[in-house]
Amino acid sequence: MAGSLSHPNKIKDVYKNLVFYKDSDSKFYRDNGTADVELNLGGGHTGINNNLAWLNFTTTSVVNSGSLFEINNNSSNVFKIDTNGTLTLKNQTGNPTAVEGGIYFKNGNLYLGT
Numbered sequence: 001m002a003g004s005l006s007h008p009n010k011i012k013d014v015y016k017n018l019v020f021y022k023d024s025d026s027k028f029y030r031d032n033g034t035a036d037v038e039l040n041l042g043g044g045h046t047g048i049n050n051n052l053a054w055l056n057f058t059t060t061s062v063v064n065s066g067s068l069f070e071i072n073n074n075s076s077n078v079f080k081i082d083t084n085g086t087l088t089l090k091n092q093t094g095n096p097t098a099v100e101g102g103i104y105f106k107n108g109n110l111y112l113g114t
Helices: 011-015
Strands: 019-022 027-031 036-038 067-073 076-082 087-089 103-106 109-112
Touching: 087 103
Parallel strands: none
Antiparallel strands: 019 027, 027 036, 067 076, 076 087, 103 109
């Protein structure tokens, strides 16, 4: 959708900065006149910089309560970090497979695999 038509068919220029939805990937984009730019409409963050060799997450404003980061397995939270930097692990119902260096939480006890 991006780009302009050449003279005399410049009608496409009217649509510069148009916001649209792509069914193919279920995302919103804006046409900047040259390319389709994906819009980040949710999550309240600047996103993940894929050009870095590490994960960087920055909120767009100060978050005073709740979680800054969560990992969910479908609807079950397995890991989160709150605004104080406190890490919370899912309470295991059984003993997971032992993994050297692994950590898990069960019934008020924290276990470390050695």
